[in-house]
Amino acid sequence: MKRLLNRLLPKSWRSNVTTIPVIRLHGTIMAGGSQFRPALSLATTAGLIEKAFAFDAPAVAISINSPGGSPVQSRLIFKRIRDLAREKNRKVLVFVEDVAASGGYMIALAGDEIIADPSSIVGSIGVVSSSFGFPELLKKIGVERRVHTAGKNKAVLDPFQPEKKADVERLKSLQLEIHETFIDMVRQRRGAKLSDDPDLFTGLFWTGKKGLELGLVDSLGDMREVLKQRYGSKTRLKLISAPRGLLSRVGSFGTRGRNIPDMAAAATTGLIDAAEERALWSRFGL
Template identity: 45%
Template structure:
């Protein structure tokens, strides 16, 4: 009987200790989870605080307007909505430059192969408006390339400076694409495209293009091309030495562009600031999409994709 009692006591002690160990282990695990959760929350707060600091520090510089200077706005890369050379960013920079009392002139520093005629037209209009409002001279300085939509913008300047080897011109409009209808027939593939509207799918590469659609597209391109031509003529005036090739879409070296009246002089940014504006101090007003903004955009895209997965398919109005 004594042995049985001792065994019962020993079993009770073992169970109690085991339960205590399990309880303490569970509590320890819960504390660890809470600590890690708190740590990651603090990390996220610090991360977003860093992004906000980067956004204010890099995206909105405050130039020193106390002394005379040459204001510079860069137009680089593709001219397109959402790009660094978009009308929104370029025009915001231009307004800041023109409104600064210390800015003696505004220089467009251009290195772009072109892009959207819509974005270029908006920028061209804003340059002309700001020139008339603030009565400040505007100079375009071309680095490697000033073609197509970039030249559309440049002609709003009072004078265009180029390097002798710069590429200038390409005054034309294009709409490109591919057609795979013959290949599909050879492969025995049937295109099943349903539209509401006779011409809704006429840019679809897997559908044949009719003569009517081709004529319509060409008429639209011709109209946009004429708008481009009118802007160039208005900007260059009697300096332009028009030839049959001027508006053909060809491009020329900087040296040739001067001879054709598409540009005015040879010169770099430093040359224009020093010799033309007479103010060697250069302040860059360009608005750039900084690291914080890119991370915010990627975060927004990821959130949008997650939300899109919860939606059902619906017809597109593109």
């Protein structure tokens, strides 16, 4: 009778089946994003994270595939995961797919364990800022750049003016502070597991296999195999997905009610976001 009742229950309720909630954090990390290029941020991931930790499960599994992006959003996502892990007393297992680099690796630090594929890319513990300069182009096409500010530093690093040494030094000072925060997080989370390789915090990145030697990851493997080894062959993986709200459904009905300039601006923003995202991924040969 008991066996019959057990079969009638949903799989996640059966006593001999362990269900592990899975979150997929895939993409570049930045505040905002657009409908053309959705991005990872606390705003887009908080609901998924909280839903996963609401499960009565021994662990939460997180799949990461990100080349990085905003250090602020990366740290906010990391902190939300760690806060809930402590609050719910859950173990966090992070699985790296193609890449967990820069901000992607910062989020991976939220795992009690980091498991990577031997060919995954991990690391890139550094800070980068990039832009373009166009002052000579303006001269060639006969355009004069006019900037008026209240505050002598309001036009720092203006791409249409010649680069100034003081501006670059200021930027590098900010980068060093952010880099130190990142390094402190790595040391705190990885501790004695880290090797003493002098290149560890220089922004270099490595395969998952080398990352294991350096102490950046704990083991090699894939999610399904590892979870079934840990929690039994009948372990079930439950992918946590965001509910589609009313506003998102209304927005998908088409372009009705939107004017052409708004649509053009959105498309332009999407192209710029796509170019920035492509540049991030291409750094790792992806």
